[in-house]
Amino acid sequence: MAEPMLSVENLHVSFQTKDKEVRAVRGVNFSLNKGETLAIVGESGSGKSVTAKSIMRLLPKHNTKVKEGRIIYEGRDLLTASIRDIQKIRGSDISMVFQDPMTSLNPTMKIGKQIIEGLKTYQSISKQEGKTKAAEMLKLVGIPNAEERLDAYPHQFSGGMRQRVGIAMALACNPNLLIADEPTTALDVTIQAQILELMTDMQKKTGTAIILITHDLGVVANMADRIAVMYAGEIIEIGRAEEIFYKPQHPYTLGLLQSMPKPHTSRTVPLIPIPGTPPDLAKLERGCPFAPRCPHTMKVCHYFNPEMQHASGGHSVSCWLQDKRTPKENLPAGVGVV
Numbered sequence: 001m002a003e004p005m006l007s008v009e010n011l012h013v014s015f016q017t018k019d020k021e022v023r024a025v026r027g028v029n030f031s032l033n034k035g036e037t038l039a040i041v042g043e044s045g046s047g048k049s050v051t052a053k054s055i056m057r058l059l060p061k062h063n064t065k066v067k068e069g070r071i072i073y074e075g076r077d078l079l080t081a082s083i084r085d086i087q088k089i090r091g092s093d094i095s096m097v098f099q100d101p102m103t104s105l106n107p108t109m110k111i112g113k114q115i116i117e118g119l120k121t122y123q124s125i126s127k128q129e130g131k132t133k134a135a136e137m138l139k140l141v142g143i144p145n146a147e148e149r150l151d152a153y154p155h156q157f158s159g160g161m162r163q164r165v166g167i168a169m170a171l172a173c174n175p176n177l178l179i180a181d182e183p184t185t186a187l188d189v190t191i192q193a194q195i196l197e198l199m200t201d202m203q204k205k206t207g208t209a210i211i212l213i214t215h216d217l218g219v220v221a222n223m224a225d226r227i228a229v230m231y232a233g234e235i236i237e238i239g240r241a242e243e244i245f246y247k248p249q250h251p252y253t254l255g256l257l258q259s260m261p262k263p264h265t266s267r268t269v270p271l272i273p274i275p276g277t278p279p280d281l282a283k284l285e286r287g288c289p290f291a292p293r294c295p296h297t298m299k300v301c302h303y304f305n306p307e308m309q310h311a312s313g314g315h316s317v318s319c320w321l322q323d324k325r326t327p328k329e330n331l332p333a334g335v336g337v338v
Ligand SMILES: Nc1ncnc2c1ncn2[C@@H]1O[C@H](COP(=O)(O)OP(=O)(O)OP(=O)(O)O)[C@@H](O)[C@H]1O
Pocket: 015, 017, 022, 024, 042, 043, 044, 045, 046, 047, 048, 049, 050, 051, 060, 063, 215, 281
């Protein structure tokens, strides 16, 4: 089988604050093939953004500690690559779209100039070629009157249009990988759907792989090939999208699915929120981090964190319920067997 384009291996990232260590990412493993879409889902604070920013080396230097792990992209470890190499990779090989495109757009510079400057960093093109390509990119992401809009400033676009510009900028250099961190969270539902459709269309045209980060499983249903579910800094379940949606194996994944509105069911189907709150990552107790919120705990869950169990087809889960020694009658309704 071909080598994956990207593999994240046993990644541990902590933040040192004045009096404590926040263990934000704890042993994350996943890989990504060319052209594939992987969604990383989980509640706020589960470590999704920190994982993504580790790939781009965008975490603050002063308090971040990458304690262990490798991030292999096309055979190179991004964690040990020089800043010069990383800068080359950012934008040309891997680019990122954020929740608020204002963080990546310069408010004082015309949109056209920003796209052209981005292009010029990695390609030697004339001013006119840059202008033509920038207008093409804006057209491609569905911005009307693209040529005229090159002269507009970011604040002259609506939120949805600004996100389109962010995507145009991220894709202008034809990256192998686009990391989209909550790209639609700030937008209303109709615009959300348009932006996701746009990303899928662009992916079909360019063959870019996508890591899509979201707290909303509903967003990834039509888009992801595979889904990684994160909880308290760990991937607790990973598998093909249909496995995660139809055969979830971890009670947390089941909880996320039950708390999500379903598009084609009656409004009277009640949504069941997951009780409790995620743990403080500076004060993790022994055992499975989900145990205090899990309705199906056994004694072992409070003492030992379960290992990842690998089932066929790449579906993996870390839950004591799925251990070979656990009687299968202990499995709650809705939870599949490894
Ligand atoms: N620069 C930082 N300094 C200290 N702690 C941080 C820093 N960045 C993130 N954290 C902490 O790391 C943990 C994981 O954060 P992360 O942003 O990855 O969560 P997330 O799953 O992306 O959630 P959200 O959807 O809210 O962004 C959180 O406890 C967060 O407070």
